[in-house]
Amino acid sequence: MKDPPPPKQEWALTGEAFERLLSWLDPDRERAGVRYEEIRARLIARFTRLRCVEPEDLANKTIDRVAQILPKVIDRYKGRPEPYFYSVAYFIYEEYLKKPTDLTLPETDLPQPDSLKSPELLDNEELLDSCLSKCVQSLSGPSREIILHYYRCQGREKIRLHKEMAERLGIKLENLRLKAQRIRASLRGCITDCVKSSSVT
């Protein structure tokens, strides 16, 4: 009988990794320090604005992850360092939205989507259909109308229909799309919760 696999060790920022990160920011250590502080402050400000519970913690996780994957990407990435931090921060934020208390470190060299590994709950078609139906019914009347009409058609018919809907609601086409997207996002959340609770029970 095989031994169970050893527990996955969490990556920790070492002195060597931190020095490499600073060197990447600027060969001059003092200027690198200033840039580092600027990036961290901006990350905290942005996570705060996004109403994250622990913005400092998320900023630190972002920096740690950049430091972790830097050896693999430093030769390939030719752009400025700052955008790379915010790019990684985007994925940290996405993870936060899904699993706010249990962030995982990436397995790949870039902020790869595969780092967001989670069981695919929605592969039970019957359960998914049932939950979708419940969630659509639970929407408010206007939201339900929008979701049922907005996604009804495809192709040219879709464009015509969306224009008519926007005119009828007295809003711009772009705003209608964002409205539909928001409703769909809430529908997705409802479906995920429904599937999870149904899977547990």
Next chain:
Amino acid sequence: MKEQLVEETELRRYLLGELTLEERVLVEERMFLDSAYMQLARAVKDGLVDEYAHQDLTPAEREQFESHFLARPEHRDDLRIAQALKRYLASEAASAEAATAPSVAVSPAASGGNARPFTKRVREFLSSLFGRRAILGLSFAAALIILSVITWLAVGSWRLQEIRPPLQAQDPTPPPPAQGPQQPPESAGAAPDNSRGPGGGEVAGGQDGVRPSTTPGGRPGGDPAGRQGGRQQGTPPPTGQTPTRVVAFVLLPGGGVRGGERGESVSVAADVGTVVLRLPLVDEGDYSHYRATLETRGRLARAFDRLPAEVDPELGSVVQVRVPADLLRGRRYQVKLTGITADGRTRNLPSYTFAVERR
């Protein structure tokens, strides 16, 4: 507007994995720093997923979508939700379509199997008007309601006429005894259900097409064929009168007919106006109503919606479908039954096949 198109194109390329590493980082940076852009990205993603689900992507995009976009587990969930939404909307549309079919079927303008396209055209027309001018749209809605009321009254009148004749008939001979569903329905000129069970009163059996004329111009009332713009060729009434008799058959799931003379076919005489198909339910799920489609040679002949389940003492739960006899030719038919729950979910139930024999 132009700027947004550029942004959308870039986001689409990003989602399909067509950007360089540096371009990708810039898109992700902007998504993090700009909430509006992040939401736009989500909307573009939803659109892309829908296009894939509806097979609207080019082959190259489709390949990129499958190899790159679907690599993320949450994107696969997005696709599953899009597909579920597509199924849901399709079933909603089918229900709405079928719900309008019976009322249109009794309209002379809709005879000849054009009911569905006609209702679709009307709905699109109203929809387009409503989208442009609210008052005009409301006027049409009001007109539609009035039209519906008139149609409803007409249907009610027709049903009353269909019920009344047996009650008013002065038949010197005593009515035949109550017969079960296995009794040949056309024997002794009696319909099988005219003296028992739910809906028995609707069956105008025993009158053999001698229903009095109740409409100006001499057209007998209660004639389903007459209200659909005339009979079809090949089913002439025997004495120049409009066929009115109602006969019933029990169809067995998977094939077989109870009530037919040969046990496997529905025998329809020239004087029959309505054929009632009784469908015993095998799957008694929690359905609020049922939808039946009558198909022949792979084509839809008629859809019947909002059908309730009724309890038959012998058969248990049954769904009853009233088919105008002139719709039936001497060929094989299939009735496909769909159960519809209160929350709109649908399930295909076992189908029923039968052959029609015209006499």
